[in-house]
Amino acid sequence: MATNPGIEATGTSAEFRPEGTAAKVWAALTATPTASVMMIADAAGVSRPTATKALSAFAEAGRAIRTPGGRSEEGRALPDTWAPVITDDVRDQDGITHPIPDMAADAEAPAGPGTTDAATQDSSTTAISLPDAMRILEQEADRRAAAEAELARAQAEEEARRQQAAETLAKARLIEDRRRALTDLLNAVTTTYAALLTDDEAAFTTGLEAIYSGAADVRKVARTAQAKASAGWGSSRDGDRSASRPLRPDVAAHLMKHPSLAFTANEIAKVLSRSSGAVANALDTLARNGEAELVSERPNRFRAAKPQNA
Known part of the structure; x- marks a missing residue:
């Protein structure tokens, strides 16, 4: 055996x-x-x-x-x-x-x-028992939750790192562009000054053009960081400048175009691309002059005044 x-x-x-x-x-x-x-x-x-x-x-x-x-x-x-x-x-x-x-x-x-x-x-x-199976499932759920949290943390750190790297790169690019623009402008000024001393009219004229162009480049790169803010502020200013155009005739014309409807100042402002405050003032003036009438409040709604013989 x-x-x-x-x-x-x-x-x-x-x-x-x-x-x-x-x-x-x-x-x-x-x-x-x-x-x-x-x-x-x-x-x-x-x-x-x-x-x-x-x-x-x-x-x-x-x-x-x-x-x-x-x-x-x-x-x-x-x-x-x-x-x-x-x-x-x-x-x-x-x-x-x-x-x-x-x-x-x-x-x-x-x-x-x-x-x-x-x-x-x-x-x-x-064969695995039911309590052991439940314990394993609970442990797996805890592990998955911890793994998801760790992945989310790692992803957030990576996004923050990329954002910081992008900002650092953009700043370095801006500095380099400014240095190049200033160096080109300095070269144009130096060359033009030398042409002036040698009484070279043609070179002097060419140099002045280079100075004008170089100065424009310097102003451009100097304002790059404020480009978006300047664009937004400028657009609002453009709207204010257009406000000098008479507003009451446009508001009255809109009311007359829809005599059976009543409008708020905000609704008319969107149609005319004007500020709601200016339209509200125009509506109040038209109502005092009898060209419009207030039909409801909160919000105020106006419609074209009906003719006296109507």
């Missing part, structure tokens, strides 16, 4: 000394009696198949007993449990006492007729 690797013992319980991985499983089994394969494997620090193989060998050697788990009150299958046998002889399921079998028996030998493979019988112990 072949020797079972990792298990060496004589006929007494005190002399049962498994070796290698089997020794770890035996120590875990004796330390945690009435435990499942999962618990024994975790305690021994081995895989479940390895623990199952060792426990099956212990059972065949008469050193371990497997108890079916049955089912819980909810009908869920419970894992089988294992317990060590620390006696000089073993009692089988029929209550018959047998001496401890030869430990040199091969645990992996094919089972005889009418027997069941222990690894197959204990396959339910490898």
Whole structure:
């Protein structure tokens, strides 16, 4: 009969000394009696198949007993449990006492007729329990949340870094453009001044054009940082300048164009592209002059005044 690797013992319980991985499983089994394969494997620090193989060998050697788990009150299958046998002889399921079998028996030998493979019988112990599954899912949810937070933080840092790099690059470009514009202007002034001293009229005239162009370039790059703000301010000023055009005739014409409708100052201002305050003043003046009438308040609505003979 072949020797079972990792298990060496004589006929007494005190002399049962498994070796290698089997020794770890035996120590875990004796330390945690009435435990499942999962618990024994975790305690021994081995895989479940390895623990199952060792426990099956212990059972065949008469050193371990497997108890079916049955089912819980909810009908869920419970894992089988294992317990060590620390006696000089073993009692089988029929209550018959047998001496401890030869430990040199091969645990992996094919089972005889009418027997069941222990690894197959204990396959339910490898199934994960519901509490363990819930714990794993909770841990995974926490891990995902932490990972998402870390990714969001890294992305924000990267966007901030890119923004800072873009601002630094834009500032460096602006400085370089200003230096070039000033250097070109200085070169034009120097060349033109030299032409003046040599009484070179043609070079002097050409130099003056270069000075005018260079000065324009300097003004352009000097105002680059305020370009957007200047554009927005200038557009509003342009609207104010157009306000010098008479407004009341345009407001009266709009009311006459729609005699059955009443308008707010803001509505007419959008149509005429004028300020709502100026339109409101024009409507008040038209109402005092009898050219318009106030038909409602909050907001004030005006319509064209009806002719007296209407």
